[in-house]
Amino acid sequence: MSQRSPSRDASRRNFLKGATLAGAAALTTPAAANTPPPDLPADRPKAPVPGPRLAAAETTLPPVDPDPVKQSSSGGDFMVDVLKTLDIDYLAMNCASSFRGLHEALVNHGGNKPEILTCAHEEIAVHMAQGYAKIEGKPMAMICHGVVGLQHATMAMYNAWCDRVPMLVMGGNIIEANKRGPGAEWVHSAIDPAAIVRDFVKWDDQPTSLQHFAESAVRAYKVAVTPPMAPVMLSLDAELQENPIGDPAALRIPRLATVIPPQGNDAALAQLAKMLVDAETPVIICDRMARTPAGMTRLVELAETLQCAVIDNFGRMNFPSRHPLNQSFRRSIISQADVILALEVNELWGSLNDFSDRIVRSSAPKYKKTAKIVTLGSRDLYMKSNYQDFGRYQEVDLTIAGDAEASLPALTEQVKRLIDEGKKSTFEARGKKLAGAKLATIAQAKSDATIGWDASPITTARLCAELYGQIKDEDWSLVGTSIRLSWPHKLWNIDKSYQWNGGSGGAGVGYTLPASLGAALANKRHGRLTVAIGGDGDFMFVPSTLWTAAHHRIPLLYIVHNNRAYHQEYMYLQAMAARHGRGITNTDIGTTIKDPNVDYATVARGFGVYGEGPISDPRDLGPALKRAIAVVKTGQPALVDVVMDQR
Template sequence: MSKTNSFGRGGAPDDKRRSFLKGAGLVGAAALTAPAGAAVSPTAEQAPRAKARVPGPRLAAADAMPPSADPVNQISSGGDFMVDVLKTLDIDYLAMNCASSFRGLHEALINHGGNTKPEILTCPHEEIAVHMGQGYAKMAGKPLAMICHGVVGLQHASMAMYNAWCDRVPVVVMGGNIMEANKRAPGAEWPHSAIDPAALTRDFTKWDDQPASLQHFAESAVRAYKIAITPPMAPVMLSLDAELQENPIENRDALRIPKLTRLTPPQGDEAALAELAKMLVAAENPVIICDRVARTPAAMPRLVELAETLQCAVIDNYGRMNFPSRHPLNQSFRRSILASSDLIVAMELNELWGTLSDFHDRINRTSEPRTKKTAMIATLGTRGLYMKSNYQDLGRYQEVDLDIAGDAEASLPALTEQVKKLIDEGRKATFEARGKKLAAAHLAAVEQAKSDATIGWDASPITSARLCAELYGQIKDEDWSLVGTSIGLSWPHRLWNFDKAHRWNGVSGGGGVGYTLPASLGAALANKGSGRLTVAIGGDGDFMFVPSTLWTAAHHRIPLLYIVHNNRAYHQEYMYLQAMAARHGRGITKADIGTTLKDPSVDYATIARGFGVHGEGPIEDPSQLGPALKRAIDVVKSGQPALLDVVMDQR
């Protein structure tokens, strides 16, 4: 894909070819202007040899200069003002893959803005840029910005934008465009432009605009930022005209940057929260299920306070770092308790029906509820406050008895106070007895997980359990942060002590492959400078989509330990294909066709070293795992990224 006009701005192709030949010293100036058949004097032997100019960006820029009659200097640009606006929005970074349609803003960021707040993150692909923003926002608690090239760059960014939409994460996306047809140069500027670029992604962005003036940009940029960070959060999109970025500012004094005001998240209705409190206090076996409750570090202690006040079970779906994994009330791996619960309270749950149902993927797909018929169901969250109709990330409709629209984190203090008012000594004693039973069951589940982790301990390929156990053994005394895992990898949540808000930041949202590596790097960027040790475990199939993320890690010196869970397959699809073959009675021996990454097997450590990242592997001998982990951790603690390629069991 070409991101620039092959012939520059104006000029025929032949003229440009001649300019290049001239600049490269391949022909003399007289030869370019002499009529055909005319003698060129002096001869090449008689004339002094001119020093050839070295091809490169400077030469290309010089040859692309407009005719001398046009003005060649200006003292301001629209891009300068745009940078001034961005600096008011608490945006620390702007990720990009450079392109001509936003060259005006790019230049202004560097020379007018000093490449600080926002600082440019150079990304080899637009999907990497957006996914970095997704991971960064969940760890930093605020969005970064990215900019992409016209409709082609936006199409590359769209998968990551969809993941961020499904994950309800704010990313400020901008895209270059040339609005006026008479201003587009021949060639690439036409297929890279659009009347309405944001139409590509409107079904999975919360808001978009295409400013027609600099004042329009100022107001829309502030509006976009506020909309993005207002629960339910989501990506926003601004299309920026190239001339608006590049042309001089006519009257800077007439332009005004609106103030970004502090946002207060929407809280649940007070009467509805009081009703929910009565239901919770009266219930014999209430269960709280949470998914994306935590927007800030304040959420976890608030949820702990409510659960301890009630001494009730909590199931964490791990969309965010909601509840401590070693807390005695954590029953995340005992979902059978839903069958005996008389009240289920779902907080910021992405897909309620799927959590409360058992689904059977057979010839005739069937399902049944995990709950008893008499169980009451209540919801608290912002999921229903903003929906779109086309993409089906909303899940199947689930009937509930009480539905409270409001941000769960913001609503928890009021709900907890209502609960405390209703508890008498009799209920308090009942709650304490209930809490002791839950604590015993939790402890038994933890001990069972430790026992299960020893199965196949010395096997090769290395078991997922051993990797997670050995990794935790080396980082548990550090201020660690796990920012990504491969599909279905639950061992860390079963074995590790997740006790702080930054220990975990959730999953991809939309299940789009290519999320884990760049999103983990974005989270590592948010952790950079905090002293935290950032680690991630990603699938090999996921890595193959965006391996050049490693170059960004090396270039910006972002410390991240990335472990490739190398099972040499898209193993979820491998299992699905086996199931299909078995269903038809055709045998499963050919299920590796189209589902595996072997013949040749990929050497991810060599790829990492090629991008300037410390790489070791492939590690197949489990006895070599511990020493390799130690070496890689030392590299990360020194401030550099590291990758381990570990050949592991299939899931």
């Protein structure tokens, strides 16, 4: 990270020295791979006693302020009072001088409410907020340091933008040139800090007064949680945070009134209902439709009323995985559809067309030319132009703007009014055929999962089957998987809204571990067993997330899908080499994570997290998972490093 200030550097050096000593102590007593985990004490062992020089550095008071006048309040105090009205439970940060005023106000004036989550990188802080919001259904806040902290946060903010997740991002800044100290405060400040993220936040502001902050903070929260949801950002001047409040009586905090999500037009919904009832083979495709637990219930009611196929793109937990009408792994049914309804589908063209990028890029539609295509969602209500997260333009026959979840009850009622006994009999016959196809799909998946069952590296199917066998009777929540790891959706019974929360949104590497931790934080108060499976390449971007997990005692079972490569890119490179007739001998250069192989369990233990592995013998997998789950049930995080097949 870029240099922040001389005093901060000294503090960080002391912290890092202490962390190194603690990490070394942890590494001297690693947990044996085949023995039960030790009892975890409520209070962790203390770090070694520091020597005289280190002790003096840690206990020396800061320089005396030459001004003997003491403040009775600060702008940061008022900012904390505003945040407390916004139903924000947590604020993630990597501490820094540009928001020291707000930081101090949080811990002293605010009593650490919202609770601070200490993160070693701004990307971790943002991704934690992303995972948290998708489980808890409300935003988390994060704050970053000037332009450099914001630059670290941008990848995660882009993921959250593409994933349509609300969060309140704040950044420290020093607006007035005559108030900036020489050195770091100049290179870390900007006239317009949010310019770098403006294309992937929904709204931003830079308040110039405390009243301005109060109104902008309330507006920001309201904008963030209004569908289509997205991150928002406030740039906070350091002087505004730190200086005394001039006239407290003149300040007021506006009331927050969140927007009721807009329902689709009644006449358009009636037209859609008639199309669905008259169709012989209607198909529903959904992506980020279920923004609350009610979403899945409402979609099930509509699908069962029509007895029609549902294809879930897994952007959220939209439809039960084992429901007879769930045809997500029979996408060929799209070619039979005469009416296709897309609910909050981000990239419809990609769902309705086959695309090949081999030799010459080509595409072909999956659907019939006569099929009627209808979209229902909030995607058309807000869009930006620079980043291309909206996908290729897809021609449709009817577009209904409105929140899909909010619109489903009215649509279902319209459908029910149009169904007579003859239609009901036809629908029941259609449903029976789909149920039979679903049973066949499940049977095929179970059979496919046995292929290479005893192989080493361990197959991804065996990992998912073994894991489900140990958690299926728990109140579990799967909050992340490595790229294209679809086995849980094929094999597991996923029927609760929190049992799956979607992917990264922008496919940015480094999402899975911190976002899973944020989701685990949301699940913690509900007593759920949180599990995630993440790729080794993804883990390597943000391994210090584990320290936050240990420090805040967030229970999470994290399984590293260790294929010792950035395997998607490895396959792409092989395809390119084959295309050019050059052989694949050299395609491990720049694509693999080996020589040396990484021991992720040892890394975990160094951060204070229980770690097992690397597990390469499939016979060791089940016992290792059992031990790790036992640790998580005590309220602690655990990691299992599994050497697995590529996909």
